[in-house]
Amino acid sequence: MKHDQDFIKRQNRLTVFEMIKNHNPISRAMIAKQTGMSPTTVGRIVGELTEQGYILESEQVSEGLGRKSTLLGMVDASVITIGVELDRHEISVGVVDLQGNLVHSERHDRTVEETPAVTVQRIADVLNGMLNRNIVERKQIVGIGVGLPGIVNNDNGVVVFSVQLGWKNVQLGESLEKLTGLKVNVDNELKVKALAEQLKGSAIGSSRTALLGFGNGVGSALIVEGEIYRGEMNSAGEIGHTTVDPNGTLCECGKAGCLQSYITIPSLLQEANQIAPIQTVEELFAARDTGERWAIHLIDRALTYMAITVNNVVCMYNPDSVIFSGELADKFPDLYEEVKERCMSRFVWEPLQDSFRFVRSELNVAGVMIGSGLLAQTQFFKLD
Structure with a gap:
């Protein structure tokens, strides 16, 4: 009782x-x-x-x-949280106020080979740098939120498995708490980004929001009546590893024919390099723009799979809003219209075409930092 x-x-x-x-x-x-x-x-x-x-x-x-x-x-400045996004090549750290405003942010490069211990220490160093420069006061900070790609046990802050980071069973929350002395909440990046978009971005007023992320990985998240839908292992939405071709390309997860093998930036660059020395995704799109048939084929196929993904998510979850997001969406804004046209003309099941809004992410690169910071605030006020 x-x-x-x-x-x-x-x-x-x-x-x-x-x-x-x-x-x-x-x-x-x-x-x-x-x-x-x-x-x-x-x-x-x-x-x-x-x-x-x-x-x-x-x-x-x-x-x-x-x-x-x-x-x-x-009182917006009465409580501050630190929102962190971990990606394959970057560490992003932001200061989030009570209204979900990103009042300061920093981005730092990381390498694929960087160990969890090094990454955690670098997050702590960035925070200490902010404190030393008086960007934020220690007494204002009530917690840290971390968003990253992969399956996360959000109850105990353990990264169960992240293909993009190459991590397995990493005690991220506990390690960062020891270094900073602050309460740490860890979650999947798209889940916290979807939460931020519903509270501060393109899905305000939505009761059932599906967010899709296309970049170094492929994933989705669902927000129902303001709550993150998690599933049994907090892995709901891991559509990047759904099988689209059992005889297809080997995925870095070890299976064949995963959806993300045909869409992600690393997989596109890997295939492109079989034809030409392409170093960046910008070079790949430039090759398409100059009429290179192999580049046109790779990007056309990726856009087709993106449109198929939208249809599959709409059929499964029946959302009222679908958000198009991720590094590819941020780098190439025109992709939104290209994917939308394919969705409506070829792939979205006709009875459902008018049942949802297909919108761009409004928060873009800030979304995960804001969502992580808001998650930490929610946990603080629950426990305090």
């Missing part, structure tokens, strides 16, 4: 906090009305949050019959 009561108190606190954060300015009466909590419970929680410096009271407004209510808002 005590456990249940504590859980309810934490959830109520988080609910009130999220209401004020997402709908400010808002009155205590409106929070009580929309959440079903008693005015006494709302008043107690608001009092705690005000005393701790997270919210402030603003002007009074009339709410009928001559009564006036005080509106509540957030």
Whole structure:
């Protein structure tokens, strides 16, 4: 019974906090009305949050019959979290305020051969550098969120398996907590990015959002009524390793014919180098633009598989919004229109063509940092 009561108190606190954060300015009466909590419970929680410096009271407004209510808002700088994105070739670290604004960010190169221990130390060094330069105050930081490609046990911060990073069973959360002294939350990069897009980006107001990411890997994430759909192992959405051709190209995961073998930047460059010395994906697209038939074929095939992926996700999840994102989408904005045209003209099942919005990512390269920072904030207010 005590456990249940504590859980309810934490959830109520988080609910009130999220209401004020997402709908400010808002009155205590409106929070009580929309959440079903008693005015006494709302008043107690608001009092705690005000005393701790997270919210402030603003002007009074009339709410009928001559009564006036005080509106509540957030103190954006009262809580800061650090949002981190780990990718094959980059470490990105950002400072995220209570409204999900990225107030500072840095990007640092990393190599594929870099060990987990080195990467964790470098994240800690970047944070220390921010503190030394007075970019953020230590007392403001309530946690760190890390988003990365692969399967993550988000309950204990373990990277179960990441093909892109070459990691397996890495105790990332525990290691980073020891170095920084801060609470660390680790999750899949697309899951936190989808959360950020729904709260701050292209899917505001959506009740069922599917995000697709095409870049160094291929993946998806689903947000249902504001909650991340995780599956049994937090691996829901790993569409990059669905089989599209059992006799096809070998994937770096060890299977043959995985979807991502035909779309990702590394796989495209690997095939391109069988014909010409291509070092970057920009060179590959430049070859297509000059009329090189082999480059036209590779990119055309990738776009076809992207459109097929959209159809498959729409058929499986029936979302109201599908977000097109990832490094390829960021580097080549015209791909959005090319994929959209293929979806609607050739691949999306006709009864579902008008059932969803196909939109670009609005947060782009900042999405994972913002989503990771927001995840850390959510966990902080649940536990505090």
